Amino acid sequence: MNHDRPQLRTSAWAATIASAVAALGLAGCVNYAGIKSDKQIAPPTQYETKESLPAEGGQWPAMDWAKQFGDAQLPRLIDEALAGNPTIDQARARIEKASASVGTAHSALYPNVTGSYSWTRERYSDNGSAPPPVNGTWQSENNVLASASFDLDLWGKNRERLRQSVSQEKVAEAEAEQVRISLAASVASTYNHLAQLYALRDIEAREVKNREDIGRITDGRVGAGLDTNVERQTANGETATSRSSVSDLDGQITTVRYQLGALLGEGPDGGLKIANPSLGEGAGVALPDNLPADLISRRPDIVAAYWQVDGAIHDVKEKKAEFFPDVNLSASAALDAFGWGRFLTAGSGQLQAGPAIHLPIFDAGALRAQLKGRYADFDYDVATYNQTLISALSDVATQVTQIHSADRQLVDAQQALDAQTKAYQLALVRYKAGLNQQLQVLNADDNRLAAETAVVNLEMNRRGMQIGLIKALGGGFDASQAGLAADTETPIPAPSGSTATH
Incomplete structure (x- = not known):
């Protein structure tokens, strides 16, 4: 077994993100x-x-x-x-x-993590797109989802x-x-x-x-x-x-x-x-x-x-x-199955992960x-x-x-x-x-x-x-005592007006 393969995949993924950000940065005109x-x-x-x-x-x-x-x-x-x-x-x-x-x-x-669960009961049409043996029957569908996103x-x-x-x-x-x-x-x-x-x-x-x-x-x-x-x-x-x-x-x-x-x-x-x-x-x-x-x-x-x-x-x-460029990472894991018998099995698992660049x-x-x-x-x-x-x-x-x-x-x-x-x-x-x-x-x-x-x-x-x-004269107020002291010895400068482009 090659134990270096996950690390290589992570490095390749990071390189892909960096390349995409650089490419978009060069392409941007705003x-x-x-x-x-x-x-x-x-x-x-x-x-x-x-x-x-x-x-x-x-x-x-x-x-x-x-x-x-x-x-x-x-x-x-x-x-x-x-x-x-x-x-x-x-x-x-x-x-x-x-x-x-x-x-x-x-x-x-910080990352944002959410979770949800849903249960639906539905009768599928005899003549619809659902294949046998689902068509013409009542089915219960269970879905549990955990997702996470993080703005870099x-x-x-x-x-x-x-x-x-x-x-x-x-x-x-x-x-x-x-x-x-x-x-x-x-x-x-x-x-x-x-x-x-x-x-x-x-x-x-x-x-x-x-x-x-x-x-x-x-x-x-x-x-x-x-x-x-x-x-x-x-x-x-x-x-x-x-x-x-x-x-x-x-x-x-x-x-x-x-x-x-x-x-x-x-x-x-x-x-x-x-x-x-x-x-x-x-x-x-x-x-x-x-x-x-x-x-x-x-x-x-x-x-x-x-x-x-x-x-x-x-x-x-x-x-x-x-x-x-605005880069967000997202990942989700879910279990989805008809009925309860196979709901908690590995075969019902769904995984998704990837970056989104704007x-x-x-x-x-x-x-x-x-x-x-x-x-x-x-x-x-x-x-x-x-x-x-x-x-x-x-x-x-x-x-x-x-x-x-x-x-x-x-x-x-x-x-x-x-x-x-x-x-x-x-x-x-x-x-x-x-x-x-x-x-x-x-x-x-x-x-x-x-x-x-x-x-x-x-x-x-x-x-x-x-x-x-x-x-x-301030009526007894003192900014340092109130936790509001500011460095006003040097005036606040104007925000940088650099002409960076991308």
């Missing part, structure tokens, strides 16, 4: 010559930020950044929103779908599809972090707005008392003949206007509570259970060092854009692989058009990354500038409030003494009210800007 891209993501050092984003030795936001405002209710509300808001569930579902795509792409790297993936098409799926999974994870940060910032901003409305309501409630005091003084002056009924009605009207402002603020407060309830993933009544805010000033504002470079790993939207570009590169490479020779430009589309997607994703980075830098710079501007405005606004308060007090004393007209007191009170409202709005808006800055 190629991607001239289709390329020179786009690449921009490094953060490309943009000038030294003046707008100076190094100030500050710290990046921590995940528990809400605690700095000294209101224990705010962190609890954020945690409740992250646990119950449907947008978080949507983000998780997108991650699960991307993970399933990874599993599907991964399975293509010589040009890496399946591997690139897997890498592209992994990149898309990371995109989904980064986008989920962006949803989390946006939701937390929205809860904090809405909660701050609620605090602002309560502060404005307190001002208006005090204003009602002031107008009532002016009304009582007017009544006394009318009785003394110093004022007329005109001044009395004017005072009553001003008091009613202030009460109307309180009612308006009450309505706004209820509306914002409904908004908070929705953010928490609850019905409107959920917002009505929230206690009145007691927010403090929060930590001081100082930008971290090396901000532009580190921001790309702290902002999940930039990280998502990065992995989108990375996935587009693998998408291009996958499409390029389709220009080359190569596009003429497709009227379909593959080239598809590759151009993939390159267009890549260029779009690169532009999206660059725009996301530009917007992120501008976002941080804008928030910092607005905070510093608010700080300067607050100094002047507080001085204006002090002066207008003194002016109102003096006008009220003179009005009581009969030295001023009512109009002067009302004007002084209006000026004091406007100054006090301006101070409260500046304080509350500044805290809102601080929340916006926390969001702009």
